[in-house]
Amino acid sequence: MVSCAFDLDAYQAVIFDMDGTLLDSADAIRQVCSRWCAIHQLDVEQVLAMCHGSRIRDFLPELAPHLDADLEEAWLNAEEAEETNGIVPIEGAHAMLRLLELRGTNWGIATSSAGPVARMRLGTLGFPIPQVLITAEYVKRGKPDPEHFELAAKHLNAEPDRCLAFEDSANGVAAALAAGCDVVVVGEAGQYLYPQHQRIVGRISDYQSILAVIEQTGVR
Structure with missing residues (x-):
């Protein structure tokens, strides 16, 4: 191509x-998202599809409106900033x-x-x-x-x-x-x-x- x-x-x-x-x-993001999804009992494949090219705060209200976007984004950013594998x-x-x-x-x-x-x-x-x-x-x-x-x-x-x-x-x-x-x-x-x-x-x-x-x- x-x-x-x-x-x-x-x-x-x-x-x-x-x-x-x-x-x-992709591998690093999957590792972090898998941990996060396990905590909140969310479908990791759905989350990965929604986050491709997007910020979590832009789709979290649709995905899990009961979660605080600021807190969850801060947790994910901290984890991703440490994940050098993948x-x-x-x-x-x-x-x-x-x-x-x-x-x-x-x-x-x-x-x-x-x-x-x-x-x-x-x-x-x-x-x-x-x-x-x-x-x-x-x-x-x-x-x-x-x-x-x-x-x-x-x-x-x-x-x-x-x-x-x-x-x-x-x-x-x-x-x-x-x-x-x-x-x-x-x-x-x-x-x-x-x-x-x-x-x-x-x-x-x-x-x-x-x-x-x-x-x-x-x-x-």
């Missing part, structure tokens, strides 16, 4: 999601960021994870911490609302419609499109999202594939 139809020079900035886009944290980089992600740095391309991250969780995961895997790191605490409304990407673009001194976003989840892709960004969908899970949308300009399995296309076709 490799398709690319964009010119990097056409964009003022690049905005990455984190989980599922720069790194795979996180691995998406193949080629380090090289992609190095390419952007070499090109002088402005980039940042817009993630539904909390700040301590995001910094731990990035640091554990040796990713640079960008100056623009928009995490769950910065927004009033989580993805699929466009606020994450609108705020990231603002701090990158870019217009959202001049940004290229990399996303893996349905909520994340919807958020980026709603903000006006062009989007590259990362991973097999997003292969069939918005199949005809004109602002989805690429679909990749990992960054090795896109780097190969850049090298072979001169996509810049």
Whole structure:
């Protein structure tokens, strides 16, 4: 699954999601969610499906209205910030960021994870911490609302419609499109999202594939 139809020079900035886009944290998230679901007798598969690309406070009122969103989010964030097992980089992600740095391309991250969780995961895997790191605490409304990407673009001194976003989840892709960004969908899970949308300009399995296309076709 490799398709690319964009010119990097056409964009003022690049905005990455984190989980599922720069790194795979699915195993770590499952471990923490399993412990949390066991405490509250919730279905872990349902929780994992609902939290993909979203903050827990955005779906907890629907899932378990008897629970306090602030307390549960704090517990989950604390656990996730300590869970270093089960996180691995998406193949080629380090090289992609190095390419952007070499090109002088402005980039940042817009993630539904909390700040301590995001910094731990990035640091554990040796990713640079960008100056623009928009995490769950910065927004009033989580993805699929466009606020994450609108705020990231603002701090990158870019217009959202001049940004290229990399996303893996349905909520994340919807958020980026709603903000006006062009989007590259990362991973097999997003292969069939918005199949005809004109602002989805690429679909990749990992960054090795896109780097190969850049090298072979001169996509810049």
